[in-house]
Amino acid sequence: MSEHAPEEQWTAVDDYLTGLLAPADEALTAALADSEAAGLPHINVAPNQGKFLHLIARIQGARRILEIGTLGGYSTIWLARALPADGVLVTLEYDPRHAEVARGNLARAGLDKIAEVRVGPALDSLPGIAADHPEPFDLVFIDADKANNAHYVEWALRLTRPGSVIVVDNVVRGGRVTDDSGTAPDIRGTRDALRLIADHPKLDGTAVQTVGVKGYDGFALARVLPDRRPSLDLTRHQTSW
Numbered sequence: 001m002s003e004h005a006p007e008e009q010w011t012a013v014d015d016y017l018t019g020l021l022a023p024a025d026e027a028l029t030a031a032l033a034d035s036e037a038a039g040l041p042h043i044n045v046a047p048n049q050g051k052f053l054h055l056i057a058r059i060q061g062a063r064r065i066l067e068i069g070t071l072g073g074y075s076t077i078w079l080a081r082a083l084p085a086d087g088v089l090v091t092l093e094y095d096p097r098h099a100e101v102a103r104g105n106l107a108r109a110g111l112d113k114i115a116e117v118r119v120g121p122a123l124d125s126l127p128g129i130a131a132d133h134p135e136p137f138d139l140v141f142i143d144a145d146k147a148n149n150a151h152y153v154e155w156a157l158r159l160t161r162p163g164s165v166i167v168v169d170n171v172v173r174g175g176r177v178t179d180d181s182g183t184a185p186d187i188r189g190t191r192d193a194l195r196l197i198a199d200h201p202k203l204d205g206t207a208v209q210t211v212g213v214k215g216y217d218g219f220a221l222a223r224v225l226p227d228r229r230p231s232l233d234l235t236r237h238q239t240s241w
């Protein structure tokens with residue numbers, strides 16, 4: 001049995017795992033330092049979570065990524081680094097101050113040609129993304145205002161293709177996700193998104209709880225399925241010849 005409070009232990013384990021498997025480099029360290037200096041909240045993904053997103057993008061062979069919720073561009077750097085030189089990442093951010101910090105961080109990381117930051121409420125930006133980017137995205141990372149999570153999953157479906165991957169961050173929220181009262185907008189939005197993933201015929205997904213330096217939370221992962229068209233079952237009509 002551990003003598004540490006759970007949070008201390010989660011942080012110690014995250015520090016160990018991050019040092020071993022997701023060590024910081026200059027651009028990542030500077031991105032966090034500049035975000036801190038600009039007074040941005042500490043709500044970026046943890047380094048090992050950033051590496052996890054990077055690996056999902058790599059495993060997916062992603063060439064085109066959409067991120068909803070940029071902050072200072074920390075997760076954006078992890079994701080954009082998974083792309084080939086001619087890859088595309090579009091990231092949507094409500095707050096112009098956050099977007100400015102993110103642009104600086106992406107430029108320092110040498111990713112400003114690949115990653116475009118669009119400013120404004122994501123639900124206002126998304127129709128423009130659909131018009132400007134007719135090619136589907138291979139991966140969508142949703143990490144903005146949680147009340148709109150279900151709308152973001154719906155948009156992700158519109159902007160992707162069969163085989164694309166959708167990740168929704170912070171779906172456990174310290175266990176509050178089980179609150180079915182509908183009173184907290186972030187929980188209602190998250191539960192609606194999870195319900196959509198569960199019920200939509202074009203989605204297959206799961207959600208996983210996590211603990212770590214960011215506390216107790218979790219993420220959902222979904223794959224976009226091919227359209228389910230009624231299949232022609234030839235065997236039923238086959239005569240015996």
Ligand SMILES: C[S@@+](CC[C@H](N)C(=O)[O-])C[C@H]1O[C@@H](n2cnc3c(N)ncnc32)[C@H](O)[C@@H]1O
Pocket residue numbers: 043044045068069070071072073074075076092093094095098120121122123143144145
């Ligand atoms: C959790 S932070 C994103 C963290 C970032 N993905 C990372 O891990 O480095 C959420 C961001 O979403 C932005 N945001 C909130 N509401 C938004 C909206 N309606 N449209 C776009 N961005 C929004 C916030 O300003 C904040 O910067």
